[in-house]
């Protein structure tokens with residue numbers, strides 16, 4: 001067992017301007033200014049209400065009382081990058097991983113280590129604490145942080161994150177550099193009743209290739225504990241980027257992410273969102289296809305039980321002609337779990353020869369579980385191939401009988417069907433051990449089914 | 451000699467649960483251990499219903515009669531208990547299980563047959579699977595395909611036989627496994643069944659078929675004719691030959707009488 005140092009005595013922070021100012025003290029002036037501006041935006045932006053289409057099924061004001069929540073932010077005295085032991089729960093999850101090209105560990109919104117293979121360092125790959133990179137004055141960070149992908153103006157939580165983010169990851173892959181193994185970010189939240197704001201900024205230069213696995217875990221919490229993430233992904237001409245988010249927080253965890261992918265000409269920018277843990281998970285994902293030949297596979301997998309609530313709000317913006325996006329989100333919902341999928345394909349004017357697909361499939365394992373699926377299309381070009389579809393179904397009794405007739409008992413048969421159903425998503429993104437890890441996590445959840 | 455039938459169906463009536471008329475109207479059938487019986491009969495006469503009642507499909511309920519397997523009351527058992535006891539049904543319409551490979555599925559099915567705490571030896575399993583696939587002239591890659599997902603009619607039937615060959619049942623109910631198979635596949639499947647039979651002479655087979663062709667390869671001890679939910683004639687292989695010539699008209703008239 002590792003012993004953790006008790007947190008330093010200090011005045012309890014709150015979500016207010018003082019905290020924003022204090023957080024920005026150690027930052028370069030462009031960044032503290034950006035924080036202050038974001039805070040103003042936050043104040044101006046109303047809290048999303050269920051009257052708005054996008055938040056209709058997730059009553060965030062009720063589920064996430066922001067008063068009293070304590071931000072985990074980093075001031076000068078915290079010092080980014082200080083050595084700190086890796087919590088046991090996180091260590092176990094990391095031990096399950098296959099090999100990585102680089103690895104970042106973040107605890108309570110603070111990067112405690114960032115390691116990258118020497119060969120990649122030599123090739124100019126940058127993998128670092130985002131805060132450290134900003135303080136160092138990295139021009140790419142200054143240009144792209146909370147500006148083009150997830151700016152403060154994106155919504156209440158995007159603004160809050162831009163004002164209060166404590167740390168995160170900056171990854172830049174130079175032109176033509178290919179990574180044969182993924183970079184992994186392992187995040188842990190330990191303090192109940194806190195809010196963690198972190199960011200990921202990934203820039204893949206022309207013809208480069210990188211995959212990134214972002215996993216977040218926590219223990220169970222008695223009080224609502226927020227982990228908020230802003231994920232900004234840029235793929236330049238011909239680059240290939242894969243981003244995977246695996247959310248395995250404990251109960252009481254509230255995961256809220258804004259992700260945006262910007263794919264330029266002939267680049268591939270794929271995402272996979274896996275939601276297994278936490279009490280509430282909400283992901284807003286906007287994929288922008290900015291150049292001809294751009295391609296985004298957008299995958300999602302969720303498996304809820306108890307009273308878990310997962311909400312995905314996706315959009316596929318075809319700005320350029322001749323691009324492709326293909327979305328598949330599949331979810332299984334047991335007990336009183338709730339799943340919401342709301343997706344839109346927007347084909348902008350002039351985006352001819354767009355190929356855009358969107359599929360959401362839900363499997364209800366209990367009659368108390370609810371799935372809501374709202375696929376949508378908005379097309380302003382005439383020569384396009386688009387399709388969208390949604391299904392909500394129950395376990396197929398013929399399939400269960402088939403399996404049982406081979407000797408599997410009912411519970412085993414159900415597990416096989418659910419695993420197969422969700423597994424289809426994982427086969428679409430073969431990536432260093434991700435499928436195996438997620439499958440094990442699904443199996444663990446299935447094993448405790450009542 | 452053990453005279454107790456391996457399968458003993460008496461006066462069986464069955465219907466789709468919640469419907470108000472029976473599909474099976476009093477079926478009597480006794481199979482001795484190691485025998486091969488064929489059931490022939492017109493479309494809709496209840497052959498698959500009988501097979502599914504034997505296997506325990508939850509959509510059907512027996513309203514009268516009994517089904518005993520090695521003296522045990524099958525109707526009281528769950529489908530998986532029947533499978534574990536040695537009953538296997540090759541489906542007329544096999545069901546797709548998306549995302550689940552044949553290899554994984556069979557591994558799970560064999561594991562389910564072991565005592566709690568016992569682990570299937572993966573090496574032995576792999577060996578058995580490969581050997582069975584070779585027997586049935588299948589490409590090894592077939593085992594990686596998802597169960598019946600996107601399979602052709604013939605592939606589905608061969609997959610049923612593969613499962614049967616791996617699970618080694620005491621009683622195999624084969625519901626039109628020959629339908630949809632080309633001539634070569636039919637020969638391979640028949641060879642597979644005969645090999646299993648040679649390995650285990652005690653294995654009993656209830657073969658539902660529309661075609662004499664199948665019976666040229668797998669010789670039945672008894673042929674039954676089922677019409678309107680009843681067995682109207684039983685006899686040797688000559689019964690099937692008679693059907694080939696005259697069809698079912700004779701029995702239909704007989705039913706009316």
Ligand SMILES: Nc1ncnc2c1ncn2[C@@H]1O[C@H](COP(=O)(O)OP(=O)(O)OP(=O)(O)O)[C@@H](O)[C@H]1O
Nearest residue numbers: 466473491492493494495496497498499500509542
């Ligand atoms: N699940 C069901 N729901 C409604 N009707 C059913 C069901 N199963 C069987 N039946 C009816 O019962 C009768 C017998 O069907 P069954 O499938 O047993 O016939 P069969 O002899 O196997 O025919 P075939 O040779 O065409 O396969 C048919 O009229 C069929 O429509």
Ligand SMILES: [Mg+2]
Nearest residue numbers: 497498499542
């Ligand atoms: Mg039939």
